[in-house]
Amino acid sequence: AINTLATPDGTAVLVLQNFHRFMQSAKIVQALSRQIIAGKQNRTIVVVLSPVVQIPTELEKMFVVIEHDLPSREQLAEIARGIAVEADELPEGPELETVLDAAVGLTRMEAENAFSLSLVREDRITADAVWEIKTQTLKKSGLLSLHRGTEDFSSLGGLSALKAFCKRAMLHPSRGNPLKRPRGVLLLSPPGCGKSQFCKLLGNEVGRPVLTLEVGSLMGSLVGQSEERTRQALRVIDAMAPCVAMIDEVEKAFAGLNGNGDSGVSSRMFGQFLSWLNDHESDVFVVCTANDVSKLPPEFGRSERFDGIFFLDLPSREEKDAIWNLYLDLFEIDRDQRLPNDTNWTGAEVKACCRLSALLDVPLLQAAQNVVPVAVTSAESVERLRSWANGRCLSANEPGIYRGPGDLPKSKSRRRVSRDPSHN
Known part of the structure; x- marks a missing residue:
């Protein structure tokens, strides 16, 4: 039918919205193939609008994929001005920048809904209302979760060198230069030493939202869906820059890198993440945590993917x-x-002891009887991790290379050779 709409002087365009759900049918694939081939002579064009890229193998060479980026800050400001038409409904200056920071990463429709809801609730567009909508939007997507706490580094004891390194890197005036932007850190430690808490506090300390990438939620049941969801999550992270992106227990997140049991899906997702770590130009500070470094491939921690391990x-x-x-x-x-x-x-065991003491209303000595440290339950793992980190990692507690407890430089001793030939 579309061929009859075209004229020698004009072009007919057939727009199929959300048509990806029907492109698994053999009949539809064959009909589209014929139409696209005939359209070259009849001046007809087929346009498929879809939130995901799901093109059957037979049609891959016939379609050109055009991806639309999420709205920029300038476009979001234009959307806000189109909604806030009355006086004093749209803030100006630094307050407007705060609103735009909150709206970055939303689609056009999501931004319109957030701004409109803010007007209904507050009679003006405010950052808090936009953050609330944004948190719900990310939660519904199932790809990322947003953390916006009120605590800072004062609520986390120790880790002075790590705190100073990250703050200096992220708040340095030259980070506006893309070549001088910080990339992130990889944190290794036994469980309970404050890695995850540090990630969440870092965002509030430097004034950035913290996005948690749950790799397990990226897995899809359809072929190619996991990889597409990974690309989508990374695009959202880029769009929300400047921000902090956290992947907790990364060695478990990408379990199955050898390809056994999942047809290589984990390996492909991990490859996408590695490429993004190396090539992304957005102002995103990545914090990955790990408890077992032996499960991480050596290419993961190479230079230029992280500023420090x-x-x-x-x-x-x-x-x-x-x-x-x-x-x-x-x-x-x-x-x-x-x-x-x-x-x-x-630190987690100290907190557990205090919490149990308050919960059970008993002295600390009695509450401590219910606490078994991880250094006892997993002594071999802790010692193995310490041994690996010795001389290979930076210390989070003091500037410089980490040196394990009792690690002293060994003096070189010369081999003693007996002068008696019978002993040699």
Whole structure:
């Protein structure tokens, strides 16, 4: 029918919206193939509008894929001006920039809905209302989750070198130059040493939203769906720059890199992520955490993918005292009581002891009887991770290369050769 609409002086365009759901049918694939071939002579064009790229193999060479980027800050500002038409409905200056920061990463329709809802609730466009809609939107997508807390580094004891490194890199005046933008850090440690909490606090410390990429939620049941969802999530992260992107326990997130059991899906997703880590030009600071470095391929931590690989060791005595003071105040526990033996405890175990003491209304010494440190339950794993990090990673607690406990330079000893020929 479309061929009859075309004229020698004009072109007919057939627009098929959300037609990707029907392109798995053999009859439709054959009909589209014939129409596209005939359209070259009849001046007819077929346009398929789809949120995902799902082109059958028979039609791959016939279609040109055009991806539309999410609205830029200038386009979002134009959308806001089109909705806020009354006086004082649209903020100006720094307040408008805050609103645009909140709206970055939304589609045009999502931005219109967020701005409109803000007008209904607040009689003006505000960043808080936009953030609320944005959080719900990301949650519904199932690709990313957004964290916006109010706590900063003062609520996390220790890790002074890591804190100083990240703040200096992210707040440096020259980061406006794309060549001088920070890329991110890889954090290694035994469980409970504060990796995940550090990621969440970093965003509020430097004034950026924290996006958590849940790799498991990217998995799809259809062929190619997982890879497409990965590309979509990375595009959203780029669009929301400047931001902090966190992948927690990355060695578990991309489990199955050898391709066994999932037809190589994990390997392809991991390859996409590696390429993005190396090539992305957006102002995104990536923080990956890991508990078992042996499961990570060597190419993951190479230079220019991360600015540094930090090892978060069990807290020192000074750091542990700061952590105790922090949680004693948080749970309103009497400071005069005796502290338990916290040898080889992590910050999570100190918090657990304080929480149990407040929950059960018992002294800290009694609450500590319910705490078994990870350095005891997984002693071999902790020692193996410490041994690997020794001399290979930066220390999160003090500037410089990490040196394990008791790691002293060994003096070179010369081989002693006996002068007695019978002994040699």
